[in-house]
Amino acid sequence: MSTTDRTDQRPATGPADGGTPPAAPAAPEARRARTGAAAKAAAAAPVRPPAAVGWAYAMVIVATLAAIASNVFEIAHQVETGVAGAATTGDLALTIAFCALFGFFAEMLRAGRQWGRVLLTIFTALGLVFTGLGLAGLGGRPLVGPLQASLAVASLIPSVVGLVLLFVPSVNAWMAEVRENSRMITQRMRKLVLTCHVAISVGWLGLVTGMFAMSVAGATTGDAEQQAAMYRTMSLLDEIFLGMTSMFALITGIVVGAGTKWGLLRRRWVSVKFWWTMGVMVLGFSVIHQLILKANELVAAGAPTRGGELDSVGWAMAASAFVALASLVAMTTISTYKPWGLTKRGRAAAAHTPRAGAAAGR
Known part of the structure; x- marks a missing residue:
């Protein structure tokens, strides 16, 4: 009899003869559960x-x-x-x-x-x-x-x-x-930030609408006192509110985009809104603000309301405010309809996670 035969025929020991019972093989479900728990623990472990x-x-x-x-x-x-x-x-x-x-x-x-x-x-x-x-x-x-x-x-x-x-x-x-x-923010945080974003964006739209109306009134009136009042009010709104509302509209929009399934540069409508918002901010800072300062300087210097440099500055200010207003209305429309599809970056991300990409695309 070979060694293998003797080994195979060796009687198993158990509790009756003082031996240790053989370990039962782990069930497949238990092994999968332990493997899944280990994977989750590894994924949750902080990466330095x-x-x-x-x-x-x-x-x-x-x-x-x-x-x-x-x-x-x-x-x-x-x-x-x-x-x-x-x-x-x-x-x-x-x-x-x-x-x-x-x-x-x-x-x-x-x-x-x-x-x-x-x-x-x-x-x-x-x-x-x-x-x-x-x-x-x-x-x-x-x-x-x-x-x-x-x-x-x-x-x-x-x-x-x-x-x-x-x-x-x-x-x-x-x-x-x-x-x-x-990368994702919590659902409660998303709702809070989205509420802030909508409220601030509405305020920004209202401010620009009011400034457009005042710029048109200042450019068309022949009353020097009324014109001065319009431009002083525009300066006050510009200095206190306009920069703050535009900046916080951008901040909250980025958090909602980058911290949720939409992504900041994964969908064309989000990407277009982001770059368009940046453009409107630069327009306000480098063009509209400068024109408001120039208009108030000319008013303080006693420039004539019509036919001079103040007239040109007033119409340029009205045109710039109209561009900003039309841009904000267009961005509101884009947010409502969410047109177009994924960007190249979005398609690449969806290719790596097809199920998540298909769900986000819907």
Whole structure:
């Protein structure tokens, strides 16, 4: 008899003869349950961010603090020169809000939230554009004195460094690994942000509608006092409300897009709305704001209401306000009908997750 035969014929031991009962083979359902639990635990385990994320976070904080300090010096200059008013209060409120928002976005970046990186990227880029315009004397608010200009430059350098670090290969790989589990905001947060977005967007539309009506009234009237009143009111709305509403409409729109199934650049209608909103903001900052300032300067200098430079500025302001109003109405229509289909980026994402892509497409 071979060794194999002897082994096969060895009697099994059990409780009756003092042996240990043989282990029962695990059921397939139990094995699958343990495997699924292990996979879920592995997916839920936090993935340590690369060092570039920490450096980008630090650069964003430094740039934000420098920009806020620059804004504070501007407000202090307004108080010292006696020109502080309601617009100064609006600037202070906006500064505090941006300080809180940038801190929140930076924390979302460190948590691996894709929409946090998107928001930081967009607002860093906007800061670069507006600071560059201010340094060149082309922006809505020129920089006051060498100290404020130095702070603006000090915010530019870490902004560029941080923006580059946000998209180095190690950060891209880390975001790709964690964002599918953490890119979505909760349903309750989505409803809250969407409500804020709709309310702020309606306010923005109302402001632009009112400013268009006032610009037409100022351009057509022959009464110097009425014209001056129209342009002063437009300046007040522009300084206090217009920039704030447009900025927060953009912020909430990005959160709703990047933090939900729609994505920010995955569907053409969302992408078009995003870039169009940016264009309207630039139009308001670099064109309409400048025309309002020029109109009030001409009114203060006693320029004639008709037939002169003030007449040309008034009609240019009315035309710009009409373009902004028509753009906001068009974007509202796009939000209602949600036309077109997926972008190239959206099709690529849907190809990797066909079931999710088909559901989102419906």
